[in-house]
Amino acid sequence: MAADTTIYKEIEGKGGDYYSLVGWLAVMAAAGFGSMLYMEHYGHVVTGMTNAVVWGTPHVFAVFLIVAASGALNIASISSVFGKTQYKPLARLSTITAVALLAGGLMVLLLDLGRPDRLIVAMTKYNFKSIFAWNIILYSGFFVIVLTYLWMMMERRMVPYSKKMGLLAFVWRLALTTGTGSIFGFLVARPGYDAAIMAPMFIAMSFAFGLAIFILVVNVAYRASNRPLGDFILFEMRNLLGVFIAAALYFTVTQHLTNLYAAEHAGIEAFILWDGGIYTFFFWVVQIGLGALFPLALLFNPATGRSCQGIMIASILVIVGGLAQLYIIIIGGQAFPIPLFPGMEVSSSFFDGAVHPYVPSLLEILLGLSGMAVSLLIIAIAVKYLPLMPTSLSDAKVDPNHVAAE
Template sequence: MQRTDFHEIEISSRRFYSILVTLAGVLVAAAYAFFYMESQGHFVTGMNNQVVWGLPHVVAIFLIVTASGAANVASLGSVFNKPAYQPYGRISLVLAMSLLLGGLLVILLDLGHADRLIIAMTHFNFDSVFAWNILLYSGFFVIMGLYLWSIMDRTATAKRCYQPLAYLGFVWRFILTAGTGSIFGVLVAREYYDILMMAPLFIASSYLIGTACFSLVLLLLYKLEGRQLSEVIKSRLAISLCLCIVVVTLIELARHLLNYFIMGYTAVEVFVLRDAGAVTLMFWLGQVVIGLVLPIILLYLPSVKRSRLAIASTLIMLGGLCQLYVIIIGGQLQPLRLFPNAVTETSGNLDIAYSASLPELMLSLGGVAITLFVFTIAVKVLRLTPANS
């Protein structure tokens, strides 16, 4: 097999520092938004007593799910022994860790009382899925860091550790994504969440969104260097995306059918799919049309499969963001049924609405900015980019 050489990304210092300064500006705005919400309180956001997870949580879960899927390219090269993907394993792992870092920072700052993080990390309630995920997220950084070391180091010790770490990383990502989906699947009080199919849905969605994110980043890196990405890897990525789209579509369809016909959650399904206003529009136009239908058309047709990978990947990521918005926000907009088998009356207004405030938007963009900031520095100082692929 031909030896692959790696190098730091070859872009001018002016362009490199321009990117960092732009991202730093977004981070400053995000920091201001955090301190503003922390000092003023919950009422300056669009959230309320019913909608307690807003846009920052949507973006945070999006980044976490994408992180798990972005590392899939490294697994394809090592666990499944696909030589075409092996030169891109370094970029895949660094991108995955950068995405997870951005997602966790948004969650930490959005939950409030970030100063109490040390308590959450030292006092675990193992009856809570949230506590499990703290361990899973921490382990992700350790395992992926060691996995990256085993790829980059050419010593005999690293070579011996390479395959075991590859398998461990693959299994860990699988469990991590299932754990993230289970956060919602075990919330029986919310009818739209209360189904364990959330775990396989999040796993399939992570593979789809993560592969799309990796494809877009890889194309951008090659564009910055003035090089062309191999048509072989473009074709393979397109095929992977098509397969993931089919799997996500089937699982999503099964989830809605089970909710409607088996679980008896007819009212919440009708609400989200027909009566939820902007959430309904996000489902049909954002998730279904933009995130699933248009990308598979672009990727499947032979005449456009190779030239439209970047567009399809962007649409998939937008669709994935809409999917999580529908799940997280839409699931909270339906009023709780406190007494399922009884007739209840209320004198209050049951109309629940949510509109993200500017501070929430800035905090969400801060998570994306820190991801890009860390990744940009990494590809500039580390030899991650294959030189002869």
């Protein structure tokens, strides 16, 4: 293939549609900020979180966005690290999506802190033994590396170096998701966590969640800006999404099979798979059924897999399934009681030995959704002011084997 002839251009961003999109996203972001102020004033007593379920819905959204962020970078990585040139035109949009998702996720995490006013403490005092502190470094580094990578792709003089930067970004994103998974993997006390498989499972999840979001972003952005979007690139991403869903499913199956084999973990497995109420429902119906099997069927069924709607519905379902999976991991993992005296019946005034109830409050949901809104807002504004989107993603522009029809 000859030199890259892709033309990137800012979107118009002038119509009423654009402004109403930005307006609604801003309203949602403001609602989340308002929730935070309310929580700060009255304390976390106004949320559904308790001393037993200490991380709630905000953390589900935050971890989802952070995991998806590293996955959204994949399109750029595939083009520059693995040399799949058909993805090259989407590399810029992929990097900005990654940065936006991480920013949204971190914002939620930050605004849920008991003392968000002490952000400066979190940034200046490090306990280097803490996986959380490592993550703070990994997240900051991700912003720097990915934005530098984007700049190198956009600045003509720097293009030769962008490939190396892309490799660094790829390695970094693997480290980042490993770190995010290890937040749970390193927790020895709780039977729902304490497993090395958390790290690779989160990487597989990130591939699927990030790509699902990215497919939706590309579709909406190209349709709304009236730019051509060919089937070729869409079908390429569809195939990739199918593989990633299968990979995430594989790790979920492995995780539960391993646990089922150990008598020690029979309790938590029964809780998730059999009698855990909402968590069991979320697992079988939402995560496995709606979030994995149904999208796989949609993507690989010739009728739906060749339609844009089918692919978009599958992507939405992957996101819904992903949120359910993180709800099960984060909240289900805490709702199941910590075994203080294994094999004994335990009870106390502090909910020992009992499944901890948790009902998300509106405040938490608003805060979580505001993270998503902020992510989308960043993307919407970035594509208006930066030449991130190719003017055309038609098959003629993207497909290396394209033969002009007629």
